Amino acid sequence: MKKAGIIMIIGSLLLMGLFKFPLWNIMLGAPQYPEPLGMDIYIDGIKGVSEFDLQNIDGLNHYIGMKVIPKPEEMWEFSAFPKVIGGMVALGVLIGILGFMGKVSYKWFIGWFILMSILGVLGMYDFNQWLTEYGGDLDPHAIIKVINADGTPMTYKPPLLGYQKMLNFDVTSLPHTGAYMMFVGMMLTIVAFFVGKKENKRA
Amino acid sequence: MKSILKIMTLLFSASVLLSSCGNNGKSSGNNSALNSSNAEKVYVAPGEYDEFYAFMSGGYSGNLTVYGLPSGRMFKEIPVFSQFPTTGYGYSEETKPMLNTSFGMVPWDDSHHPDISQTNGVLDGRWVFINGNNTPRIARISLKTFETEEIIEVPNSAGNHSSSFITENTEYVVAGTRFSVPVPQADLPINEYKGKFKGALSFISVDKETGRMGIKFQILMPGFNYDLSHPGRDKSHGWFFFTTYNTEEANSLLEVNASQNDKDFIAAINWKKIEEYVNNGGGTKMPTNYAHNVYDEHTHTATSTMVKEVLTVNPLDIPGAVYFLPTPKSPHGCDVTPSGEYIIGNGKLSADLTVHSFAKMLDAIENKKFDGDAYGIPILKYEDILAGVVKSGGLGPLHTEFDDKGNAYTTFFISSEVVKWKIGTWEVIDRKPTYYSVGHLMIPGGNSRKPFGKYVVAMNKITKDRYLPTGPELEHSAQLYDISGEKMELIYDFPTHGEPHYAAGIPADLIKGNSQKIYRLDENKHPYAITSPDQAKVTRNGKEVHISMAMIRSHFTPDNIEGVKVGDKVYFHITNHEQDFDVPHGFAMIGANNSELLIMPGQTKTLTWEPKQVGVWPFYCTDFCSALHQEMQGYVRVSPANSDIELSWSLDGE
Numbered sequence: 001m002k003k004a005g006i007i008m009i010i011g012s013l014l015l016m017g018l019f020k021f022p023l024w025n026i027m028l029g030a031p032q033y034p035e036p037l038g039m040d041i042y043i044d045g046i047k048g049v050s051e052f053d054l055q056n057i058d059g060l061n062h063y064i065g066m067k068v069i070p071k072p073e074e075m076w077e078f079s080a081f082p083k084v085i086g087g088m089v090a091l092g093v094l095i096g097i098l099g100f101m102g103k104v105s106y107k108w109f110i111g112w113f114i115l116m117s118i119l120g121v122l123g124m125y126d127f128n129q130w131l132t133e134y135g136g137d138l139d140p141h142a143i144i145k146v147i148n149a150d151g152t153p154m155t156y157k158p159p160l161l162g163y164q165k166m167l168n169f170d171v172t173s174l175p176h177t178g179a180y181m182m183f184v185g186m187m188l189t190i191v192a193f194f195v196g197k198k199e200n201k202r203a
Numbered sequence: 204m205k206s207i208l209k210i211m212t213l214l215f216s217a218s219v220l221l222s223s224c225g226n227n228g229k230s231s232g233n234n235s236a237l238n239s240s241n242a243e244k245v246y247v248a249p250g251e252y253d254e255f256y257a258f259m260s261g262g263y264s265g266n267l268t269v270y271g272l273p274s275g276r277m278f279k280e281i282p283v284f285s286q287f288p289t290t291g292y293g294y295s296e297e298t299k300p301m302l303n304t305s306f307g308m309v310p311w312d313d314s315h316h317p318d319i320s321q322t323n324g325v326l327d328g329r330w331v332f333i334n335g336n337n338t339p340r341i342a343r344i345s346l347k348t349f350e351t352e353e354i355i356e357v358p359n360s361a362g363n364h365s366s367s368f369i370t371e372n373t374e375y376v377v378a379g380t381r382f383s384v385p386v387p388q389a390d391l392p393i394n395e396y397k398g399k400f401k402g403a404l405s406f407i408s409v410d411k412e413t414g415r416m417g418i419k420f421q422i423l424m425p426g427f428n429y430d431l432s433h434p435g436r437d438k439s440h441g442w443f444f445f446t447t448y449n450t451e452e453a454n455s456l457l458e459v460n461a462s463q464n465d466k467d468f469i470a471a472i473n474w475k476k477i478e479e480y481v482n483n484g485g486g487t488k489m490p491t492n493y494a495h496n497v498y499d500e501h502t503h504t505a506t507s508t509m510v511k512e513v514l515t516v517n518p519l520d521i522p523g524a525v526y527f528l529p530t531p532k533s534p535h536g537c538d539v540t541p542s543g544e545y546i547i548g549n550g551k552l553s554a555d556l557t558v559h560s561f562a563k564m565l566d567a568i569e570n571k572k573f574d575g576d577a578y579g580i581p582i583l584k585y586e587d588i589l590a591g592v593v594k595s596g597g598l599g600p601l602h603t604e605f606d607d608k609g610n611a612y613t614t615f616f617i618s619s620e621v622v623k624w625k626i627g628t629w630e631v632i633d634r635k636p637t638y639y640s641v642g643h644l645m646i647p648g649g650n651s652r653k654p655f656g657k658y659v660v661a662m663n664k665i666t667k668d669r670y671l672p673t674g675p676e677l678e679h680s681a682q683l684y685d686i687s688g689e690k691m692e693l694i695y696d697f698p699t700h701g702e703p704h705y706a707a708g709i710p711a712d713l714i715k716g717n718s719q720k721i722y723r724l725d726e727n728k729h730p731y732a733i734t735s736p737d738q739a740k741v742t743r744n745g746k747e748v749h750i751s752m753a754m755i756r757s758h759f760t761p762d763n764i765e766g767v768k769v770g771d772k773v774y775f776h777i778t779n780h781e782q783d784f785d786v787p788h789g790f791a792m793i794g795a796n797n798s799e800l801l802i803m804p805g806q807t808k809t810l811t812w813e814p815k816q817v818g819v820w821p822f823y824c825t826d827f828c829s830a831l832h833q834e835m836q837g838y839v840r841v842s843p844a845n846s847d848i849e850l851s852w853s854l855d856g857e
Contacts (some may be wrong), residue, residue, distance in 0.1 A: 052783060055783075056782065
């Protein structure tokens with residue numbers, strides 16, 4: 001199961017990309033912003049795509065009464081996520097090594113994948129919760145209050161995935177490099193599972 | 204006298220011809236197919252960029268305007284020598300020192316000849332220099348911020364016209380005097396001009412890294428009028444050429460008395476030789492007084508320093524440094540081909556152009572073929588140095604520029620045309636009318652080794668009927684010609700602001716990427732800047748009240764100020780806290796006897812206000828910055844001089 005173990009190790013290590021590259025990216029373009037403002041969401045905090053983007057997004061958000069974009073210390077997720085990802089990388093590499101040495105079954109690989117998928121879905125759920133709360137928790141004294149056709153106040157939750165028009169802004173929310181690396185890594189762990197299975201049969 | 208009469212007659216007949224043409228004859232010969240292809244050539248689609256920047260002098264506006272070519276759209280007016288209430292330049296406490304001179308504050312000038320910095324004879328797009336003609340000054344404008352960064356006054360000079368041309372590695376920006384004056388200034392009878400007045404040619408060094416200017420030396424030449432100049436380049440790098448008129452040294456009715464000599468001179472200056480002489484301790488330090496004003500991008504503040512000494516050079520002390528090249532008919536423009544071989548004297552009272560050869564000049568100097576001297580400066584023989592004469596058939600040649608295909612283009616003021624001719628054969632290839640009475644012309648990079656010969660812009664002195672009439676005073680007109688083919692093609696006509704004398708063009712790609720978007724607030728070193736609104740404060744120092752205020756969409760901090768009294772001098776030090784491109788805020792105070800402020804993101808500016816009446820007085824943002832722009836306002840309560848109300852300030856009651 002040498003090959004499968006190596007693939008498992010590589011797959012797990014690809015998650016390390018999340019420490020260097022953004023997980024998600026939200027871009028806000030508008031007629032006045034031909035060069036759109038953007039947020040890169042990392043597992044340990046949010047950064048502007050250009051240096052002053054966060055400040056400028058906050059500046060615009062104050063008109064509609066949104067809170068300022070949270071600093072890393074203001075959200076537990078930004079300290080928890082790195083630990084979870086770090087732990088999963090360590091676990092994946094460990095399983096890979098043990099698999100390489102033939103100490104554990106290839107089924108551990110799919111086990112890791114399932115656990116990572118559950119954590120991922122939980123993460124996405126949490127992220128979506130935060131977006132909803134962030135976009136809906138508006139200052140009652142907001143300068144601009146927009147009412148929907150049904151009479152409810154408009155909220156400003158950016159889309160979790162894809163495009164949405166919000167007032168004058170075109171908002172696009174897509175996974176970024178870190179997420180793609182994680183995706184490829186997770187796929188590799190499935191590959192590791194099947195390769196392991198095949199190697200196991202041959203043996 | 205006869206020649207004057209001749210010209211008068213010509214001018215008169217020209218004006219008869221023009222007026223008899225009427226309104227409809229202007230663009231005769233154009234058919235609609237030609238018009239539509241010309242329209243395509245100048246059409247820059249919405250949102251697209253022009254191919255070239257053109258920096259046009261403002262003339263009597265004292266400023267520099269920025270245009271795009273081929274569209275002819277104006278992008279910006281950069282305040283240089285003139286107060287500019289639009290931004291507060293020359294009114295704000297920070298920029299008043301920019302306009303300081305040995306005569307005190309001079310709030311205006313006459314800007315003439317922009318020139319863009321070069322490296323190895325090729326445009327490098329770092330700075331543009333321009334001269335103030337009236338109170339002699341040279342300015343340096345950053346092509347990163349598009350703001351005036353430095354102004355240096357030129358002592359011993361008057362009518363700073365043969366300026367501000369740069370050498371091919373921007374070693375020097377050169378400023379020559381048009382009016383000779385007593386040097387040093389003295390109480391003399393004017394009719395003792397001859398022999399007693401001097402013409403100072405100043406070589407101002409430019410720091411390679413910072414662009415900082417300093418007068419390296421002044422050559423004290425005979426009292427002629429030094430009209431225009433250009434540097435030698437490539438093979439003639441190290442030399443500088445100045446046209447002269449009034450070699451007669453008349454001091455009155457110059458239009459007649461300075462037009463008597465059949466030939467005036469082009470002064471050829473071997474500045475490398477003089478530089479060497481000066482570096483070895485040569486020259487005489489003369490007491491003087493001139494202002495050197497420098498704007499600091501980080502403190503957002505200018506300082507003015509008075510300099511008390513200048514190094515002067517007597518050309519006779521450096522044999523071989525200066526020669527006179529006889530040139531017919533009071534030459535105006537003095538232009539050097541991209542190769543550096545030919546020096547063109549545009550004899551403005553003539554039909555012909557005189558072309559001198561640099562190689563022949565060196566040869567004549569080497570063989571000492573002199574034709575006497577003027578005040579000890581050797582005069583070369585006209586025939587020995589002449590490369591050719593362009594028999595143009597035009598009248599009143601003023602200026603010549605060059606393309607990259609070996610052609611030259613000369614403007615003719617009196618006959619109102621641009622004439623294209625071939626360098627070397629001196630044959631005329633094409634001529635096209637201008638509307639009307641063209642002065643300078645400009646080809647991007649035309650004053651360098653590497654011109655970009657796609658367009659020529661003709662800058663005219665007379666507009667008359669070119670545009671919808673706007674009363675007696677009209678903007679000047681410019682015409683754009685496509686010069687990519689054998690024949691010139693008039694493709695566009697647009698008004699220009701002020702009186703553009705000369706212009707400097709450059710491919711947009713060389714500078715547009717360097718254009719700065721904001722000033723960084725974290726690099727703001729202005730002593731009264733505040734980087735966070737909670738630092739806002741109001742302090743009193745006797746009758747001076749200093750308000751450190753912040754502005755961001757869409758409020759001022761503070762916006763309610765009390766405790767100001769009649770007789771106080773209030774300093775509004777305002778910092779724009781935006782760090783977003785193109786979000787300036789303005790500041791206007793009712794009754795302020797100066798101007799508004801237009802403050803860029805990250806910048807601090809100061810306006811003074813001396814309240815004279817008790818009351819509650821508003822201020823507001825003048826730049827429609829945001830949807831809540833109208834709400835961006837505040838009040839200052841002004842109490843009687845003897846009131847004991849303490850200073851207080853707040854935003855939203857806090």
